[in-house]
Amino acid sequence: MPNDHETGFIxxxxxxxxxxxxxxxxxxxxxDLKVLLVKRPSAPFKDSWALPGGFVKxxxxxxxxxxxxxxxxxxxxxxxxxQLYTFGAIDRDPRMRIVTVAYFALVPYESVAVQxxxxxxxxxxxxxxLKDRPDLPFDHPKIVxxxxxxxxxxxxxxxxxxxxxxxxxxxxxxxxxxxIVLDEPLDKRNFRRKILAAGVIEETGEKTKEGEGxxxxxxxxxxxxxxxxKSRRLFP
Amino acid sequence: MPNDHETGFIxxxxxxxxxxxxxxxxxxxxxDLKVLLVKRPSAPFKDSWALPGGFVKxxxxxxxxxxxxxxxxxxxxxxxxxQLYTFGAIDRDPRMRIVTVAYFALVPYESVAVQxxxxxxxxxxxxxxLKDRPDLPFDHPKIVxxxxxxxxxxxxxxxxxxxxxxxxxxxxxxxxxxxIVLDEPLDKRNFRRKILAAGVIEETGEKTKEGEGxxxxxxxxxxxxxxxxKSRRLFP
DNA sequence: TCAAAAGTGTTCCGAATACACCCATGA
DNA sequence: TCATGGGTGTATTCGGAACACTTTTGA
Numbered sequence: 195m196p197n198d199h200e201t202g203f204i205x206x207x208x209x210x211x212x213x214x215x216x217x218x219x220x221x222x223x224x225x226d227l228k229v230l231l232v233k234r235p236s237a238p239f240k241d242s243w244a245l246p247g248g249f250v251k252x253x254x255x256x257x258x259x260x261x262x263x264x265x266x267x268x269x270x271x272x273x274x275x276x277q278l279y280t281f282g283a284i285d286r287d288p289r290m291r292i293v294t295v296a297y298f299a300l301v302p303y304e305s306v307a308v309q310x311x312x313x314x315x316x317x318x319x320x321x322x323x324l325k326d327r328p329d330l331p332f333d334h335p336k337i338v339x340x341x342x343x344x345x346x347x348x349x350x351x352x353x354x355x356x357x358x359x360x361x362x363x364x365x366x367x368x369x370x371x372x373x374i375v376l377d378e379p380l381d382k383r384n385f386r387r388k389i390l391a392a393g394v395i396e397e398t399g400e401k402t403k404e405g406e407g408x409x410x411x412x413x414x415x416x417x418x419x420x421x422x423x424k425s426r427r428l429f430p
Numbered sequence: 431m432p433n434d435h436e437t438g439f440i441x442x443x444x445x446x447x448x449x450x451x452x453x454x455x456x457x458x459x460x461x462d463l464k465v466l467l468v469k470r471p472s473a474p475f476k477d478s479w480a481l482p483g484g485f486v487k488x489x490x491x492x493x494x495x496x497x498x499x500x501x502x503x504x505x506x507x508x509x510x511x512x513q514l515y516t517f518g519a520i521d522r523d524p525r526m527r528i529v530t531v532a533y534f535a536l537v538p539y540e541s542v543a544v545q546x547x548x549x550x551x552x553x554x555x556x557x558x559x560l561k562d563r564p565d566l567p568f569d570h571p572k573i574v575x576x577x578x579x580x581x582x583x584x585x586x587x588x589x590x591x592x593x594x595x596x597x598x599x600x601x602x603x604x605x606x607x608x609x610i611v612l613d614e615p616l617d618k619r620n621f622r623r624k625i626l627a628a629g630v631i632e633e634t635g636e637k638t639k640e641g642e643g644x645x646x647x648x649x650x651x652x653x654x655x656x657x658x659x660k661s662r663r664l665f666p
Numbered sequence: 667t668c669a670a671a672a673g674t675g676t677t678c679c680g681a682a683t684a685c686a687c688c689c690a691t692g693a
Numbered sequence: 694t695c696a697t698g699g700g701t702g703t704a705t706t707c708g709g710a711a712c713a714c715t716t717t718t719g720a
Contacts, residue, residue, distance in 0.1 A: 210448055210488070213446060213449060252444075252445060256516060256518030280513065282495075283491050284488075295518070366698075381685085382700085406692070406696080408690040408691050409691065642720085644671055645672080
């Protein structure tokens with residue numbers, strides 16, 4: 195017996211699940227991994243902190259929708275964004291059937307903080323520590339947990355960690371970023387050897403000017419840095 | 431400025447993308463990796479071979495929708511199924527905006543072949559070799575490619591390969607399955623050592639009765655076999 | 667007794683790990 | 694001159710890869 199799709203039947207209007215995107219936006223600040231949450235201005239869960247998200251327009255792709263939400267909340271564009279998973283439990287939203295495509299994004303804190311403060315002086319968007327996050331509505335806790343798991347996984351197997359730092363950074367900063375996200379200390383010499391062996395960052399030739407101690411070399415990541423290091427995991 | 435989601439505005443009817451699931455169903459047969467395709471009975475791409483798929487009902491979860499399509503096409507239930515990716519380019523379907531959540535499934539060929547022949551004697555569903563597949567409509571080629579990539583990845587890093595075999599199997603059959611999917615020969619002794627070290631299969635105590643040569647021990651996979659071997663990849 | 671497939675250990679090599687001291691700068 | 698963080702090499706261990714012969718059965 196042919197089914198709906200095969201017969202060309204298309205369910206219309208209210209017989210379709212609605213479709214949203216939610217974005218888990220990570221940044222590093224103050225030696226801590228932060229996630230960006232927004233305050234819900236309306237029911238359900240009015241005034242709860244929740245993941246930024248919204249309905250997908252028929253005129254935009256999923257990636258565009260995620261990038262739009264990211265830009266609306268942070269003002270930044272062209273940061274690392276990756277589809278996470280699509281959540282579609284029938285009761286995940288009390289209003290109606292809503293399926294959400296979750297994305298996660300990595301942004302350099304410095305490029306976002308000011309814009310949030312300026313664009314949202316009402317405090318409707320805020321960074322929260324992952325270790326001290328508020329109760330989240332819907333299935334957002336599950337989404338955040340999954341995003342964190344994926345971030346750690348990506349960090350171990352790929353070069354994606356650079357995306358949390360400014361354009362130029364020192365190896366110590368990079369190591370610190372990895373340590374914060376993975377929540378474990380790393381050996382300095384081994385870290386440097388592996389990161390440099392991966393060949394995805396290059397010296398700028400500059401050194402840090404300020405700060406105590408010996409000035410550090412500055413590095414930047416190449417254009418191919420978004421590409422994954424499929425061949426071997428960076429940190430086992 | 432608050433956006434749609436935040437103000438509680440819900441787009442209705444035709445302003446929502448439609449939502450489908452598509453399932454890439456893999457099986458092994460005749461020393462080859464096969465994918466199940468169905469013949470489209472209606473426009474667009476009438477009579478083309480395409481991935482089994484259909485609209486998500488508002489009363490079923492995404493997993494349920496995928497399982498339903500799988501059961502409709504193969505008659506089997508409770509096989510390994512995993513969400514692959516969600517494809518949402520705006521022009522991926524010429525009719526209208528349709529977002530599809532792709533799944534991939536691994537089925538033991540023996541448990542499906544008869545059911546297809548009986549349930550679909552019109553030949554509207556068929557196994558195709560991945561090396562000799564017909565041109566597919568929509569973005570289905572991309573979906574199949576991605577599913578194959580993910581299957582290979584999963585096979586290297588997890589124990590999921592058992593799902594392509596019948597309940598009881600020999601180590602040689604298992605190795606053959608891995609070799610077919612990965613498309614490369616594997617060392618017998620290393621394969622056995624690693625598979626057994628993973629601890630996810632156990633001897634049944636039985637041996638094969640028929641066939642040439644020395645009878646082989648039969649193995650089955652434990653209840654936890656669906657769980658991933660996160661700790662270490664099986665085959666580098 | 668032969669063909670055909672099952673079963674079994676060891677060596678080698680490369681990568682990951684653990685580990686401690688000197689260097690450059692500003693206060 | 695000292696406090697602070699930057700920068701460097703080696704020995705050991707462990708896991709992956711390569712590799713060939715014996716065993717069991719049916720014909």
